[in-house]
Amino acid sequence: MESRNREISDRREAASRWKEIAKMETGLSPLDTPAGRARSDACVQVRLFLPLPNLVFDGMTKAETRDALTALVRKLELDSTDVMWSLHKGVPGGSEKYQRDQNLHLHISYRPRNDEGHKHRISIRREVISLREALGGWLQERGFPIDWKSVTQPGKRRHISPEKIAMAERGELLHSPKEQLQADLTLAKRFVAKLTREEARRILLELLRSEEAAFSRLEEEMASQGWSISRTRRGKRDTWILKDESGKELALRRILNCKEDEVHRLFMALQARDAEKAPSKEPSGMLQQQSEERAEPDKNGSEETTPEISRN
Numbered sequence: 001m002e003s004r005n006r007e008i009s010d011r012r013e014a015a016s017r018w019k020e021i022a023k024m025e026t027g028l029s030p031l032d033t034p035a036g037r038a039r040s041d042a043c044v045q046v047r048l049f050l051p052l053p054n055l056v057f058d059g060m061t062k063a064e065t066r067d068a069l070t071a072l073v074r075k076l077e078l079d080s081t082d083v084m085w086s087l088h089k090g091v092p093g094g095s096e097k098y099q100r101d102q103n104l105h106l107h108i109s110y111r112p113r114n115d116e117g118h119k120h121r122i123s124i125r126r127e128v129i130s131l132r133e134a135l136g137g138w139l140q141e142r143g144f145p146i147d148w149k150s151v152t153q154p155g156k157r158r159h160i161s162p163e164k165i166a167m168a169e170r171g172e173l174l175h176s177p178k179e180q181l182q183a184d185l186t187l188a189k190r191f192v193a194k195l196t197r198e199e200a201r202r203i204l205l206e207l208l209r210s211e212e213a214a215f216s217r218l219e220e221e222m223a224s225q226g227w228s229i230s231r232t233r234r235g236k237r238d239t240w241i242l243k244d245e246s247g248k249e250l251a252l253r254r255i256l257n258c259k260e261d262e263v264h265r266l267f268m269a270l271q272a273r274d275a276e277k278a279p280s281k282e283p284s285g286m287l288q289q290q291s292e293e294r295a296e297p298d299k300n301g302s303e304e305t306t307p308e309i310s311r312n
Contacts, residue, residue: 001084004032004115014084018045021082021111033081036117046120048108050135053144055251056104058260059237068142073108075134079120080110143233160186196244197255199225204256214277215270231264240267 001008001017008014023029027038057065065087073085090103112120136146160182164174168183203221207213222229226245229252231238240252240263253260 001082003082008084017082018084021045025111025113031117033113033115033117036113036119043112043119045109046112048110048131050106050108050131052104052106053139053234053249054102054104055234055239055241055249056139056142056144058235058239058251060235064236069106072106072135072138075138076108076131077134078108078110079114081113081115082111084109142235193248193250196227196242196248197250200227200242200250200252201255213270214273215267216274218270229267231267238264240264 001014003017008017020029022044024031025038025042025044026040027042031038057068060068069085069087073083085106085108088103088105088107090105114120136148140146160179164179165183165186168174168180169187174180174183200222203225204218207218207221219229222242228243229240230243231240232249233239234241237260239260241249242252242255243249253263256263
């Protein structure tokens with residue numbers, strides 16, 4: 001939280017500051033700004049919700065993530081005496097019946113009054129467009145493609161609360177037909193994503209067990225499903241991702257339940273199998289060096305093996 005040019009990192013101190021703001025805005029204590037006036041029904045806090053790509057902070061330390069989020073919040077230019085934000089990781093999990101996907105998102109709360117004491121006139125439509133433009137620019141700087149037409153021309157609001165989605169998941173009917181439809185669509189997307197992860201894991205493990213294990217063979221299997229595999233820059237590191245037919249990206253390390261460097265070594269080994277099957281007439285220095293290493297095992301008798309992956 002940033003309050004009057006100072007930083008607050010303690011939650012209790014932040015809660016105490018918001019209580020002070022509530023008293024000032026509702027007229028129970030004098031304002032701490034040069035101008036402005038209070039009213040009994042004043043707006044004390046404006047809350048924003050920003051969904052984020054699940055891979056945006058891959059490879060970052062906690063300090064780097066904090067700095068990146070601080071830069072994003074300042075990029076929004078909220079012009080307020082007090083701004084507070086909190087990152088919710090939305091860790092995937094749940095029971096076998098009620099699964100939840102990862103849902104990384106940012107909550108921002110700010111006081112709608114600037115340092116001079118002027119209150120904000122809040123226009124939801126204008127705020128949404130300006131927030132999307134700031135968030136889009138911040139994500140583009142980190143390697144994410146942005147559809148700027150959809151950013152500047154947002155459609156109708158289609159958000160539905162997690163509580164109502166949970167009700168629909170339990171089989172309870174929602175009062176609004178539109179909310180019921182949105183909940184059904186959300187649950188269908190989750191189910192498709194779950195099936196995609198399970199099928200991708202099955203294809204990968206079956207290929208690794210076969211004698212035809214190679215990266216080209218893996219690409220063929222994925223292409224037959226309408227999927228693709230690539231290594232993409234996300235946050236501060238390169239990540240192996242699977243992109244389904246709808247364009248949704250899934251991290252392969254989560255599909256295989258292993259670390260990113262293990263996934264990378266695995267795919268490098270599969271690509272080496274392709275090079276062995278179809279060597280070029282003039283092998284590159286890297287391939288030549290690899291062949292020499294295979295011909296001359298390590299003096300200690302140890303051999304490099306491909307990473308093991310849990311098949312449970």
